[in-house]
Amino acid sequence: MNAAPGQTAPLELFRSDELLVRAATGFGGPLCYITFDSYTDNRTLARPGFGEPYFQARGMDAIHVLSRDNRWYQHPELDDALRSAAAAVDGYERVIAYGSSMGGFAALRYGRASGATVGLALSPQYHVDPAVVPFDRRWAEDVARIAFRDDDFPALPLQYVAYDPLDPNDRRHFELFAARSATHGLPVPHGGHPVGSYLAETDMLRALLEGVEAGDLDPQDYARELRRRRRRSGQYFFVLARSTPPHRPRQKIALARLAAETQADNPHYRNQLGAALDEVGEYDAALVEHERAAAMPSASMFQKHHLMQHYEARGDHDRALAIVDRLIDEHPEVLWLPSERRRIRRKKRHRTLLGRLASKLGLDRLIERLLY
Numbered sequence: 238m239n240a241a242p243g244q245t246a247p248l249e250l251f252r253s254d255e256l257l258v259r260a261a262t263g264f265g266g267p268l269c270y271i272t273f274d275s276y277t278d279n280r281t282l283a284r285p286g287f288g289e290p291y292f293q294a295r296g297m298d299a300i301h302v303l304s305r306d307n308r309w310y311q312h313p314e315l316d317d318a319l320r321s322a323a324a325a326v327d328g329y330e331r332v333i334a335y336g337s338s339m340g341g342f343a344a345l346r347y348g349r350a351s352g353a354t355v356g357l358a359l360s361p362q363y364h365v366d367p368a369v370v371p372f373d374r375r376w377a378e379d380v381a382r383i384a385f386r387d388d389d390f391p392a393l394p395l396q397y398v399a400y401d402p403l404d405p406n407d408r409r410h411f412e413l414f415a416a417r418s419a420t421h422g423l424p425v426p427h428g429g430h431p432v433g434s435y436l437a438e439t440d441m442l443r444a445l446l447e448g449v450e451a452g453d454l455d456p457q458d459y460a461r462e463l464r465r466r467r468r469r470s471g472q473y474f475f476v477l478a479r480s481t482p483p484h485r486p487r488q489k490i491a492l493a494r495l496a497a498e499t500q501a502d503n504p505h506y507r508n509q510l511g512a513a514l515d516e517v518g519e520y521d522a523a524l525v526e527h528e529r530a531a532a533m534p535s536a537s538m539f540q541k542h543h544l545m546q547h548y549e550a551r552g553d554h555d556r557a558l559a560i561v562d563r564l565i566d567e568h569p570e571v572l573w574l575p576s577e578r579r580r581i582r583r584k585k586r587h588r589t590l591l592g593r594l595a596s597k598l599g600l601d602r603l604i605e606r607l608l609y
Contacts, residue, residue: 246263247259247260247261248260248262250300250321250322250324250325251317251318251321251322252282253312253314253318254305255304255305255306255308255312255314256282256302256303256304256305256310256312256314256315256318257282257301257302257303257305258300258301258302258303258318258321258322258325259286259300259301259303260299260300260301260325261286261289261292261293261298261299261300261301262298262299262300262325263298264296264297264298265298266296266297266298267329267330267331268297268298268329268330268331268332268333268450269297269298269299269300269325269326269329269331269332269333270288270292270297270298270299270300270332270333270334270335271299271300271301271302271322271326271332271333271334271335271344271348271351271352271353272286272287272288272289272292272299272300272301272302272334272335272336272340272344273287273302273304273310273334273335273336273339273340273341273342273343273344273347274286274287274301274302274303274304274336274339274340275287275336275337275338275339275340275431276307276338276339276376276379277307278538278568278570278571280305280306280570281305282303282305284303285301286299286301286302286303287301287335287336287337287340288335289301298329300322300325300326300351302318302322302343302351307339307376307379308379308382308383309339309342309343309362309365309383310339310342310343310347311383311384311385311386312386313386315347315386316350319347319350319351320350322351322352323350323351323352324352325352326351326352326353327352331354331355331450331452332352332353332354332355333353333354333355333356333357333449333450334347334348334349334351334353334355334356334357334393335356335357335358335446336358336359336361337358337359337360337361337431337433338359338360338361338362338430338431339362340358340361341358341359341360341361341362341398341431342358342361342362342363342364342365344356344357344358344361345358345361345392345393345396345398345414346364346390347390348393349390349391349392349393349394350390350391353393354393354394354395355393355394355395355396355397355449356393356395356396356397357396357397357399357445357446357449358396358397358398358399359399359400359431359432359433359436360399360400360401360404360407360428360430360431360432360433361398361400361410361414362410363409363410363413363414364413365380365383366380366383366385367380370409370410370413372405372406372409373406373409373410375406378572378573379572392417392418393418394418394419395418395419395421396414396418396419396420396421397420397421397423397445397449397454398411398414398415398420398421398422398423399423399424399425399428399432399436399445400422400423400424400425400428400432401424401425401426401427401428401429401430401432401476402424402425402426403426403427404429404430406430407430421454421456422456423445423456423459423460424460425463426464427467427473427476427477427480428472428473428476429472429475429476429479434470434471434472435467435470435472435473435476436463438469438470438471438472438473438499438500439463439466439467439469439470440466440469441459441462441463441466444459444462445459468499469499470499470500471495471496471497471499471500471503471506472496472500473496474492474493474495474496474499474506475492475493475496475505475506475509477492478492478493478496478509478513479509486513486516486517487517489513489516490510490513490514490517493506493509493510493512493513494510496509496510497509497510497526502533502534502535503533503535504530504531504533504535504536504537504539504540505530505539507526507527507529507530507533508526508527508530508539508540508543510526511523511524511525511526511527511530511543511547512543512546512547514526515546515547515550515551516550520547520550520551523547523550524547527540527543527544527547528544530543531543531544538564538567538568538571541560541563541564542560542561542564542577544560545557545560545561545564545577545581548560549581549584554581554582554584554585554588555585557581558578558581558582558585561574561577561578561581562578565578
């Protein structure tokens with residue numbers, strides 16, 4: 238229900254071991270968001286909801302749905318969680334379901350069941366079940382652990398989807414959404430996955446939210462303005478650098494440098510520049526970039542992983558292994574780190590004749606079990 242002004246203390250509406258629904262309401266407006274959080278390596282429910290600081294700063298009511306694990310909200314208690322959200326938004330004039338990537342999937346698939354009338358998703362998946370979308374295997378390791386719910390909730394009557402049309406997976410997901418419900422596509426060329434960084438860096442995410450809130454967003458005008466601002470985005474140059482063919486390494490370095498200079502506080506762009514320098518063997522210059530990224534306030538485990546890859550590229554497998562060992566100790570919940578360690582161990586063994594021979598005989602897994 239639309240809360241009275243002043244009642245802004247967060248309130249838990251639903252909690253299980255895997256799901257949390259929290260209300261950050263009481264600002265008194267006629268509109269409320271229901272947000273679904275994205276894929277995360279921070280596997281705790283003690284974290285902000287998707288866009289929570291932004292909506293609080295704007296004085297905008299929001300209900301936040303969070304998942305502890307990356308299972309695309311495929312939990313048996315989801316129905317109860319959605320009902321708690323729907324009860325909380327009863328009485329608002331306009332309710333918008335909002336999310337990005339995994340959260341975008343949930344916003345559009347479960348938005349109507351949670352009380353929303355409009356959906357807004359950034360680079361959403363239509364589904365990740367291989368039986369439904371066999372073309373997309375980006376999260377195969379996570380998807381293999383999911384027991385998919387047998388549900389078919391009605392689609393929202395109106396949906397907005399921002400996506401990179403040059404990403405073949407995201408384009409096909411958009412086409413599936415558009416075939417099922419009235420969907421306004423908002424193409425973001427070279428926006429990457431997800432497109433949120435590009436939109437935020439060009440100050441077009443705020444414009445998108447405000448347009449959807451007012452119900453007067455013109456997709457063509459929006460696309461024109463987005464193109465005009467594209468060079469303000471480090472993500473734009475980051476995606477261009479990532480798609481540069483291998484035979485143009487200097488072009489890749491130049492684009493990566495533009496990304497790092499355009500958003501100087503983004504460690505991922507700085508790491509990309511370091512990796513591009515690694516590829517041409519300029520290791521000392523690359524190390525400077527990786528260390529700058531790791532020292533940034535917003536640095537995370539991924540900056541340490543990039544540093545690990547730097548030492549791997551230099552052939553210093555002992556240092557690379559030391560870093561990945563620490564990462565596994567610090568982040569035991571991250572599923573792909575052990576496979577990184579196995580890969581580097583294998584590369585280190587391959588520096589010896591016996592190691593290469595063992596690999597040719599298919600003994601790598603046996604050696605892993607015996608030695609480690």
